[in-house]
Amino acid sequence: MGVVIGKTLSLIGRLGRAGQGTHIPRPPVIIWLPAVFIALGVLLPQAYLVLRALGAGGEIWELLFRTRTLAILGRTVALVIAVTAVSLAISLPLAWLTTRTDLPLRRVWSVLTALPLVIPSYVAGFTVVAALGPRGILQQLLAEPFGLERLPEIYGFPGALLTVTAVSYPYLLLALQAAFHGLDPCLEEASHSLGYGSWDTFRRITLPQLRPALAAGSLLVALYTLRDFGGVSLLRYETFTWAIYIQYQTSIDRMSAAALSLVLVALAVTILLIETRTQSRARYYRSTVGVVHLPTQRQLGRWRWPALGFCVSVVLLTLAMPMAILVYWTTSGMSAGESLRLAWGSALNSAYVSGLAAAITAVAALPIAILAVRYAGKSGRLPERVTYVGFALPGIVIALALVFFGANYATPIYQTLGILLFAYLILFLPQAVGSTRTSLLQISPHVEEAARSLGRSVRQTLITVTLPLVRPGVLAGAALVFLTTMKELPATLLLSPIGFKTLATSVWSATSESLFAQAAVPALLLIVLSSIPMALLVTRQPKEIS
């Protein structure tokens, strides 16, 4: 019996595949022109890197093929794999628990578990060192009762893994939560009603449908790990990005930095190729007539307490710990008589520039996502793939690329909000593209085809049919861009209008003088303000039948 159902279900899947793979329509101009244009813009940093690397002499090859460089490569790859794996292990159960079960305070957990995304990685790094360092706060707490002299070393791989995972796993979590919400429960119900158990249903029906979200989320986590600087440098784990920063910091050697960055680009392309191979031509929308309804809630029963414990421990480690340290710094600074001001002006600037970045990036992501999903030939996917490459580059590289192009070829907009927003677009576009694309995959193209056959033009269909349907994905993408722009630092420092302060630059300027109390206030403000759009993003969920 079960075998028959399995075969039937996979046959349906295969039919969908065949239907889409055979003929790909030509994309209309209003889609491909902006997509190509944006993709070219996003490639500017890579063009800059090639230009700089060519300026270097033959010693570049020596630098690249030193055993030390290879060791750094190995360490980087190890961290990418570990962070992605741990993020998967955390995010899949969390996403399921917070969307499909009767977990107590489910909505609260879904916001809290996503919130570490808004913590800048240099803040997370500082707090991990302060809390879990060999002589950190935890050691001091344990010293009295247990006579603990020092904790095991947090520096190196374990600390970097903890810090980078803490600030990046929400990419995967948010993607999976959205996917769970978009799943049509019919297939699962069919599977249940025909005798499959929960585990088999999950493995054979649910998991394959989560594939686009799993891939898109893991991709962001993996590429983010390549780019992270704050976490790996504070926890002293030398990755490629740290090596690139060291080239700037010790010798201001732009050529070597560019050569190393190109290796990072190559790594990113490799990861993208792996991810592309995991994508199939399966379809993720329903094709038969029927009413989409909401899934029933799983009763956790006696598993609810372990499940709750899991949520609590993730939140304690990734959110409560850094916030507790920030509060501790604030109060100890106040008791030491430091005068602390709330940085409202910076907060306003942060919110304003992040809002603009979110709107622009979400709009720019649309043609790229539509091209990738609806006209998914090799060339259709290309602009989408291209946007991801830049996501692996450290912020300083993208900032300097735009310093070069801006100062020399776009002087009127150099160091204005215009070029700053363009930098944010390059830095964060894949986040918006990813969630728009995932959302689009769950919408049947037949709806658009129906609109066309009833006389709507391509543009009318786009505006009246496609856009309203992908709205959740577009909004989720915009929210992600907003949250990451709030904490962006290197591009903001170098490209903003002169004297423009944000919460992130205030935190940086205080930590650079080790004024931790002064840094803690804007950092807390950053987290609290970001939690508002995060709560809106996460709680815009459909109600379930209980």
Next chain:
Amino acid sequence: MHRNKWIYSLASLMLAATLIFGACTPAAETTPKKQTLTVYSGRSEALVKPIIAEFSKSTGIKVQVRYAGTSEMAATILEEGKNSPADVFFAQDPGGLGAVESLLMPLPDSISNQVSPQFRSSNGTWVGISGRARVVVYNTQKLKESDLPDDIWDFTDPKWKGRIGWAPTNASFQAMVTAMRVLWGQEKTRQWLTGIQANNPKVYPNNTAQVNAVGAGEVDVAMPNHYYLYGILRDKGESFPARNYYPRGGGPGAVILVAGAGILETSQNKDAATRFLEFMLSRTR
């Protein structure tokens, strides 16, 4: 109709944002640009802002400052090339100034001659503006200056166990370690660091906290820069029981770290920039 609403609201949001953006832009530079001096500073805002404000007050020249790390700022100036909007580059360390030397103008003698040769560039393109001396701060109720060793190497002696404070994440501390590697070599530096570690030093987040801890008697000695004591003495009075000690024997524990500045060759504001450097070097401030 309903479907269009979302597009319209997004479009109007962006329009509104653009309008706000237009309104926020500082009155589109109605004053000619020449009046404003642009400084790229690798020195942090907390340290530099008051002096710059004083310069503006006494000369009437408006100054706008971009703050970022010294090396990022140097790389920025190199990328900008002849189109750099910066007039003055104020760097945390000589390395950053050296990297952009070819883009700096030769300074007039009136500026160079104020600074002794070891604290300025040999080809006259930048001068040291401020020096931060590494010192030992000691508690005057527990110790006399004569109790203190000639060289900070001797703090590795077990008799200092539990009596030392330090701030190892501080940039100036790390610069001192670099000085150790140059003066002592890699191995002796490592021995000093592990020797201090063995003496259970108390870790402080920054220089101010170290000096306060010495005054409070939490530790007997600490290793900050020289100027933190003066701010605290001003706030808490001369009775505050901590003083600076410049190690008699010199060495890395008494090293002076230089922050310096130069003027960009492409500056349209060389007069104002020169006055800025003169002001920074003058005694009045």
